[in-house]
Amino acid sequence: MLEHGGKLREAQRLYGGADWIDLSTGINPIGYPAPPLPPDAWHRLPEADPALLDAACAYYGARALLPVAGTQAAIQALPRLRPPSRVTVAAPSYAEHAHHWALHGHSLRQIGFPVLEAAVGSSDVVVVCNPNNPTGELVPPAELLRWAAELGARGGWLVVDEAFGDTAPELSVAAYAAHPGLVVLRSVGKFFGLAGLRSGFVAAEASLLTALADMLGPWAVSGPAQHVALAALRDTAWQQAAQARLARDGARLRGLLAAHGIQAAGTPLFHWWAEAAPEDFHEHMARHAIWVRLFRQAARGIRLGLPGRESDWHRIEHALQEWNKR
Structure with missing residues (x-):
């Protein structure tokens, strides 16, 4: 590890x-002070809660989301949904991104933020944390959307990890993730101080969300996690x-x-x-x-x-x- x-x-x-x-x-x-859990949160198999999706879409400004057991679950799964690809990961960055893309037959390179734009044309997938972890570097949303459009036009992806994005909501591109080529990861753990909950969301086009849901399988997010996340996302x-x-x-x-x-x-x-x-x-x-x-x-x-x-x-x-x- x-x-x-x-x-x-x-x-x-x-x-x-x-x-x-x-x-x-x-x-x-x-x-966030987690509310008491109803008894059936422990007893019942967790079902998809439309209220949770509504609250998450309103909070993140996204059209459609997939709840996941923290963004780590998506980071590990996304490389398995593509054939061998040319992948560029911004560096330094959250190390799990490069680690998992390297595990699944992709051609990986890691480059610094200042030269990231130049790499879009020769990549199938570009991965960037915005704000970056650990350095705090930023890419303006308009620039990210240009990259996503270029990549999406040829079947590629721009993966934007916004795990630390809650304190700068104006930087988010989650509202545009229904368009092909853009995948946005959001975490309930950082801003809400609920890392132990293992709760997050993925915003992307519908077909990709369906494929990701199929890969992660049923009951990906526990009932207690859904209950607490719903309360946190609603508490303006x-x-x-x-x-x-x-x-x-x-x-x-x-x-x-x-x-x-x-x-x-x-x-x-x-x-x-x-x-x-x-x-x-x-x-x-x-x-x-x-x-x-x-x-x-x-x-x-x-x-x-x-x-x-x-x-x-x-x-x-x-x-x-x-x-x-x-």
Whole structure:
């Protein structure tokens, strides 16, 4: 398996301690308060809920969606729905995309954001995270739609992973995903702080959604997950309050890092920078029981999510002060 954030048990095994601050995932630290579940959510086989699809289409602005068990389920399945293709994945990026396209007979290349447009003409599939994970880089929606139209005209796909897109809804292209050539992935886990729910959606043309549903099989999303996701997607008051808080806390984190000589980029949910000594920084923070995301390869650097408690902010500031003293 590839390396990801989380893994607090590993942190505790390596460094000891119990009161850890997990900044390694970029997930909203103050998640949606899941409502009580009806008893039949556990007893019945999960059925497709039209109310969930209606709420998701309204929230994401999409015409049609397929519920999936987190965007990871779609990331693993999509490469199996195409014959061998020329696939370009933006890099650095969420590593699972390139990993799974490489597993299924496709010709894979990974290239940087600045030269991505030039690769569209020689690709059958282009995959991009927007906003990008981990760097926060962005591609304007109009540009994405041009790429999708060019790829779709010859039977290709533009796969846009918008897992971190909730804090920048103006960047979403989900509303256009009914047209051939565009596939959009959305996650309930990041903005809503419900990663354990394993809930997400795919927007695409109807025939592709049907093929993906057939591949994933029946009961792909649990009844409890559907019940909680429906409540979260309908709760506009909570969403508006979360948007305001995340914008404020994201700016606070960027300012805190800048005050300690770190110029970071990202989204309200996470910040990333090319750290000269990422392994040393990761080790230093771990010694303070703060778990950050270390990138060792294409994007050598550090990514920090948001803390959830005021006391956590003070601990992070202290650890940064100690880092600058070394």
